Amino acid sequence: MFATLDRVYDNAQARAQLRWEPEFDFARVLSQLAEHQPIGSALAREVGVKRYHAQAFEDGPYPTE
Numbered sequence: 001m002f003a004t005l006d007r008v009y010d011n012a013q014a015r016a017q018l019r020w021e022p023e024f025d026f027a028r029v030l031s032q033l034a035e036h037q038p039i040g041s042a043l044a045r046e047v048g049v050k051r052y053h054a055q056a057f058e059d060g061p062y063p064t065e
Contacts, residue, residue: 014020024041032039 011020011022024044029039038045
């Protein structure tokens with residue numbers, strides 16, 4: 001498992017107001033990890049990192065501190 005999570009989002013408002021349910025929830029990601037599959041959707045993998053920052057960070061695509 002990951003040592004840390006750098007971002008956590010809350011979709012409760014979309015669930016309540018729009019009756020939306022995510023296709024890729026935390027349980028699905030855990031299942032993908034357990035089955036040694038790429039995590040997320042095919043679209044997310046195709047789009048990839050958007051390079052919001054001009055420089056690369058040592059510990060990943062985004063600063064964590």
